[in-house]
Amino acid sequence: MVYQARLVEVVVMSSSGESLVREASVAPAMSRRTLLGRIIQGLGLSLVLSPAIPVVQAREQVVEISETDRLIVRVARPLDAETPVQEFVSFLTPNSRFFVRSHFGPPPQEQHSEENWRLRVTGLVDRPLTLTLDDLKQFETVTITAVVQCSGNGRALYRPKTPGVQWERGAVGNARWTGVRLLDVLRRAGLQTNGLHVQFQGADRPVAATVPLFVRSIPVEKALHPDTILAYEMNGRPLSLLHGAPLRVVTPGWMADSCIKWLTDITVQQDEAQGYYMQTAYRYPTRQVTLGETIALDDLKPVEAMIVKSLIAQPQAGAVLVSGPVMIQGVAWTGEGRIAGVDVSLDEGRTWAQARLIGEDQPYGWRQWQYIWEATTAGPRTILCRATDDRGNRQPERSPWNPGGFLWNGWDRVSVTVAG
C-alpha cells in the first residue's frame, strides 16, 4: 500500500514540554478536534508531524485512527494514548476516547480481516479447535460492563521515576464488552486436568524478530471464571482495530495486561507463559522495595487484579472557579470487590467528607460520585479524593514504589483557583 502520509497533529494535547530532537512541533493552528488523519506504522513522528516538512511518500501500513478523538498521545508509534480525565464524567467511556495501549501496534489488514482471521485453541485440550468469528458467535453471547486499565496507569506519578510509557491518569476506561465466555470455548475444546495456565497471543508483531513476542497467560481459575470473556464488541459496536479487532480477551477486575488484543492463539499449558512479557515485565514486588535494590524473582508476582482507585474528572486541573457551590465529580473502581465509598478533602488530607455515589452500579464497572463544595475563600485550592472498597482497602496518599511503576493508586489531586 502506498499512501501519501501527512500526519497533522499527533501530540494532540500532550503535556507541554520541549522536545530534544525537535520532532514534536505541533501545528497550533489545527483544531484539536480535526484530529489525526492517520498514523504511519513504522515511521517516525519526526517524519510526519511538522506541516513544514514536505509530504512523505511512505511505503508503509497506514492505520486510520480518526476514531481516536481527543486522546493524549504518549507514544506516537506504536500508539499509546490516554484519555483526558475530564472525559470521565460519563459512565461509559466512548470508544473514540478510550485509551490505547500497543506493544507493537495493530497487525496488517490481511491478518485481522474477518475472512482470514482464525482463533486456534491448542495445548492441553482433548479437541484442538480452529474457529472463525462466526463459529465463535455460536456460543452464548454475554455482555459485561468492566473497567479496563493499563497496569502502568499513573506511572508518571512515581518518584523516583520508573522506565516505561509515562502514563498520567487516563490509561483507563469503562465499557460494555460483548462476546463469549472463555469457559465455554475451553469446555468445547475439552480442558485437560493438568492444564493450569491459559496462554494468549495476538496477531501483532514487532518490527524486528529479535524483540520478544507479547505472550501472556492467566491461571486457569481466572480463565474458567464465567465473567472472563472473549470480546468482539465494545459499547455495542464491533471492536475497532486499535482496541483489538476482531477479538480480545477481557478479564474483569484484572489489569489490562491480561486483556490481549487481536487474539489468535489460546494455548492451555501446565506452566505460566515464558518470555519477557510474562516473566520480566508486568511483575510486581510482594514487599516494599527501593530503587537500586536487587529483588529476588520469588518476591515478584504477575500484576493481576486492579486495586482500589478514584479520579477527579471535574473540575479540571488549573480551572478558575467562580466562588459559590462547585460540583466535584469523578469515578472510582476496584479489583475484585465493590466500591464502598469515596471521600473528598479540601485541606490536603487533614479532613475528609463523603462524596455521594451515583449512577449505575455494575460488578466490574466504575462508580460515579459527586460532591458539592461551597467554595468561598478566594485563592488556590487542591481537591483530593480517595476511595474505599468493600474489603476495607483504601487508597493511600501514594502507592509503594516499585521498579515497573505499576498499580499507582495514590490519592487523586487537582489544583484549582477560586476567583475573588
Add this chain to the structure above:
Amino acid sequence: MRLATRVVAVCLLGLATLLLGRAGAVPEGRIGSDARAEGLVLARCGTCHSTDLIMQQRLDRPRWQATVGKMIHWGAELSDEEADLLVEFLAARFHPTASGLVPLSEIGEAEPLQAEPLSMQERPNGVAQQGAALFATNCQACHGAGAGGGFGPKLAGNPILHAEASFWETVLYGRGSMPAWEHGLSRQDIADIQAWLKTL
C-alpha cells in the same frame, strides 16, 4: 529490506531536523558529540518505536545503561562506542530532575521532584569580569553579542538569571537545542558567566 529503508528515511529526515534546528554557527566539541548522539537516537532508536518514548523517561545512569543494553539485546544496532556515547548523552539529558514533558502542575505537589541539580553550597560565587570572555567563547554563537539573543533566547535581563535552580539546570544539563555544559565548563566558569549576564 523494509527495516533498512526505514532507517535511511529516519536518518535523512532526522538529519534535516537536526540541521534545521541548528542553523547558525555551531561551536565545536561537546555540541558536536551531542549532535552525533541525537543522530543516533533518531536513526538507531527510532526504528522500533518513536523517540518520544525515550524523551519522556527521566532515569539515572544505571537505568539508562540497562535500558540501552536491553534495546541492543532486542536488536538496536549500536557499536560499543556508540552505546557508551548514547548512555552518556541520555543520562545527561533525561536525568531524574530534567524538566519537560510531564507537567509539574499536578504532579509536583504529590511529591517535589528530587533535590535540585546542585545545592547552593556547590555554586561558587561568580566573578563578572571573567564571565564576558567565557560567554564570548562558549555562548555567544547562539545567544548573540551582548547576550541579546540569536538562535538561542535573549539572556540579558532574562529572569532565569535569578531563578537559580532553573538557570543551573538548563546550563548544566541542556534543554532542547541548548547543549549541556556539565562536562564542558567548570562550576566556576558557569558562575562567572551568570554573574556577567546579571550586569547587562
